[in-house]
Amino acid sequence: MTEAWLEIGGLFVSAFVSSTIAPGGSEAVLAYLIAEGRHPALQLVGVATLGNTLGAMTTWGLGLLAAKRYPAAALLPAKSQRALELVQKRGVWALFFSWLPVIGDALCFAGGWLKLPLLSGVLIILLGKLGRYGAIAWVFD
Template structure:
């Protein structure tokens, strides 16, 4: 059984897992379901966006937890400190790019580590991920 065959729950699970530290392919699942035309495109985009955003918030919470146990000054290399400084400078706006492969998880983690506002982080994450899923969905209609 594949995630695609699970329909909306499979899409949600794929999107959630894809947005945590684990690799995933929610874009492929979304494209497959859009092509199948069993669900409204808007419904698919919402399910994928919510799942992916909740996965990103999980990474954000891991960053918050890590900051309590491991201060940045003692754990990070100079390059990582510079990345953290960039997120610090841009604040929650940096999380608009949480959809980017490889870098996105780090942005969410840094957002939690820096204790960025949960609400503004969630809004930035959700908006960025929604735009990405809208673009993917409409590319496969």
Template sequence: MLGLFISAFISSTIAPGGSEAVLAYLVNNQQYAVTNLVLVATIGNTLGALTTWWLGMWAAKKYPAENLLTEKQRKSLHTLRHWGSWALLFSWLPVVGDGLCFAGGWLKLSLISSLLAIFIGKALRYIAVAYAFI
């Protein structure tokens, strides 16, 4: 299960990973309880996303959005600001999810709300993956 945690953590940062494949393999192997596997994957993936969120918050201190972004990019940030932490429910999406987490930190969205939205979104994704391989 440590391998699943590490894979899930890495998959949720900027680095590519395949935590869904690891989860599917372990679910199919039936060595561990599915709920434990989903929980380990969700926690690892959530912590990876929070790392990206924190990097966004750190970047905002040195590079304010208003000074760096094009008009289109500022409009995208405005949309994210409008939806707030709820937009982070989609942090599980490939490519886009990492950007959402980074932008959430950059916009200094509430840490607790961001954590909750990220956790829920990622849990639902891993539940769907696990269910497909039961």
């Protein structure tokens, strides 16, 4: 029982950290756990999606805080600058791609910076991340 909690908790932490400004590899953790077959794939996908979405919302919050202190977008690094422009152009729907490596975290940061609607932002981020983890589960199950 304890081992199961450690595995699932580890997946949650890995997914959370992977979606903040820190690098991580939650996809590999999910693929491993699914291949092991000790937990239902749906449960693992749910845990990874929840952790990754909460991490994205942490990054969103950092963007919101940064916008209060540093309202000039020119202070952002080039990666975040591109993400900010994309989110300004496409709106909240750009957040669907928050699962992408490199630019995904910047998209969430830009969503907070631009003060996009929170509820629709969370739902769109969640859908994108669920799709990614669902695809990984499908491949490794």
